[in-house]
Amino acid sequence: MAAVVEVQNLTKCFDSFRAVDGISFEIREGEILGLLGPNGAGKTTTIHMLLGVITPTSGAIRIFGLPFERHREVILGQVNFxxxxxxxxxxxxxxxxxxxxxxxxxxxxxxxxxxxxxxxxxxxxxxxxxxxxxxxxxxxxxxxxxxxxxxPKVLFLDEPTGSLDPDIAAKTRALILEMRRSSGMSVLYTSHNMREMEEMSDRIVFLSRGRIIAEGTAKAIKARFGETDLEEVFLKLARGGVPSPL
Known part of the structure; x- marks a missing residue:
């Protein structure tokens, strides 16, 4: 599958604090990519840069093969969040x-x-x-x-079911999957619900302290951390068990 969103060495600094520190990843056509990490890992900042809400300190974003900074209006007409x-x-x-x-x-x-x-x-x-x-x-x-x-052709969802009751949350997930099947829509998805993340994501990018420390399927990430449950991986990271970045 071709890459619809390409992020290269993306960095965002707020004064001396690096909220996002040189991350690179892609979202493929028709893919749901999970963006996972503890609070303060840089997930929302990353989405805001992809939407043009905040300007990266450095790095490059291409969506539909177009440089975001030069084709912002065309890109955002096919994106929603x-x-x-x-x-x-x-x-x-x-x-x-x-x-x-x-x-x-x-x-x-x-x-x-x-x-x-x-x-x-x-x-x-x-x-x-x-x-x-x-x-x-x-x-x-x-x-x-x-x-x-x-x-939209690309949809950014930042904790989309966080305040929904279980019935509406399940129907929302079903609607996202239905839209992906029918239109080939690509999705970037953040959640603190580990079961939801495994259910929805084709691949997961795991952020910690603004850096990517794991990337792959949920199964591959669990194996990397020696766990059988994605929630245990999350807890390990939240408690400081951070390996060297990829």
């Missing part, structure tokens, strides 16, 4: 927010797309509710609906 850390306009209703997204992306059939995604994420009961009055779980579903609405 969902994050629990990014809010949407609070004075608009759920449906109004989705309509704005549809217009910004120049979508056709906006109303039918909204109806479809609201039904899939079981948002009917709060589609006319003001965004500022949503619960955390409802806000997460709105963020996911915004991301799915545009049917």
């Amino acid at each position: 969902s994050s629990t850390y990014v809010s949407m306009p609070q004075a608009l209703t759920v449906e109004e927010n989705l309509r704005v997204v549809g217009k910004l992306y120049g979508l056709d059939r906006i109303a039918s797309r909204i109806d479809h995604i609201i039904k899939r994420l079981e948002m009917e009961e709060f589609r006319t509710k003001l965004t500022r009055k949503l619960s955390s779980g409802q806000m997460t579903r709105l963020s996911l609906a915004k991301a799915f609405l545009t049917e």
Whole structure:
């Protein structure tokens, strides 16, 4: 499979602190790549650089074979994201927010797309509710609906099911997998749910202190750390058992 996203020696410094330290990886066409690591490992910073929210200190990003800094508008028109850390306009209703997204992306059939995604994420009961009055779980579903609405070629998901109940979380995972199968969409996926990470990811990149310390399938990473459970690998890293970077 061809690489859709290519990251080379990506670094981000905040003053003297290196949040991301020279990482390189790729996301292949139709692949779900898990980005795993403890809090502060650099996951969200990496996604924000891939979206152009923050500027890398150094390194290169290519998406669809195009340098991001020179083709930002073309690239972002085919990319979307969902994050629990990014809010949407609070004075608009759920449906109004989705309509704005549809217009910004120049979508056709906006109303039918909204109806479809609201039904899939079981948002009917709060589609006319003001965004500022949503619960955390409802806000997460709105963020996911915004991301799915545009049917992107590349989707960045930062802890997409973190505040969802188990039933909605399972339906969300099923929808992601269905969209991947039907459209060949590529996904970068972060989560602290190790079972979810194994279920969803074709490969995993493991970050610690801003550096990649393991990369491969969940099975290969567990073998590298001498564990049978991905959660045990995570705990080992969180408690300081960090090997030399790859």
